[in-house]
Amino acid sequence: MSGPVVFKQFKYIGLSCRIFVVFAALTALSACSAPVARGEFNDPYEASSRNVHAFNKGFDKAIFGPTAKGYVTITPPLLVRMISNFAGYIGLAGQAVNNVLQADAKGFGETILRFTVNSLTFGLGDLATEAGIPDNNADFGQTLYVWKVKQGIYHEIPLLGPSTTRDTAGFFVDILINPVNLLNSNTISAAGAGLYVLDRLGDRSQYSTFYEETLYNSEDSYATARNIYLQNRNFFLNKGVAEDSLEDPFADFE
């Protein structure tokens, strides 16, 4: 299990880079026209983002949701957990790189400690969490935040869901800097991609109520997903709720 974050930070272990170059090109293209900030959120391409959202929702309804249900039905819970643990374990390599890039000694120590402890089970168990060693989930989007890069534009990515310019850039860089991908083996990359998909299916099932509430039981699922993603992401980056984002109990509307 790689993290408590509800919308898990994008972690992938070896999807073919070529696909992502295409994605990157598309993202870069869509960022060419002049962005205009509107409302509370920096979401100037809301109309086209809503189309992607509709696609993602359709995909979840027809394929991803049912597959997740099927996956946990035919797979023993212990195996589902092992797969999730192993995906998190493999991701620790990239995580350690980001800890270093962020000059986060404590985070780096945690990551190394998690790796060492969980190696006792070949990454299949998560003794580290049981022992109270936190998973810092460092990613390159966060590294960019530490480097004072602005959040940029909110958007949805086909199949992957909500993101921002900074997080999308982080997502691509994470793939490139992940030591696992440097092994340059198609077999490992394919296995990594499979593992990533299974991990996401496990999450979709574990947090099914959350997904269903967000996608199917909210008045405006696009706005809800945006609200949730940005709040949760800011909470992660800020390591807690930022004081100036707190609601004011004394605000009066009388």
Place this chain on the structure above:
Amino acid sequence: MLISNRRTILGSIIASFALAVLPTVGFALTKAQAEKIIDNLSNDIYAVINSGKPSAAMYRDFDKVLGKYAAINAISRSVLGPPWRSATPSQQKAYIKAFRGYLSRKYGKRFREFIGSEINVVSARKVKSGVLVKSVVKFQGSAPFVVEWQVFERNGKQQMFDLYIEGISMIKSEREEVGSMLDKSGGKIDKLITKLNATG
């Protein structure tokens, strides 16, 4: 000159008065008190989810817990925002009642997901409007997650205002949701109230 001097003197008298009074108002709620409140509140929530009652009875119990700890009027007002002002007193009353029921059902459902977990208050910090209490929810075999509770005091009464599950604010989320409901009701509060009563 004289006038400006008077103003300065008057100003400093007011300022010193304010300084003398404000801290006692602002710091009346201590971190320990806030932690205690949240400890009691989470114990009550867990008593409800572990009671094994059918959902309808559970949501009624949640409603009681909400009434006991939460600043339900302030929460309802904050969620509705400016449209609150244009509502008549009877609409405001009906809206609070409907919103409270909706909230009990919705968060009751959400908290039911916490069955089998363990919650512990870990720390508290002072914020402008009161105290933010941090608690950690632990599930067997999966990563823990953080729930933060905003507690404030008004007229000597200490109450919970907002709660943040992994950073996601209940009030912000509901403002979005209720705002969308109001839009779909053509901005009519009465229709919104009907909608709230039928939701969750």
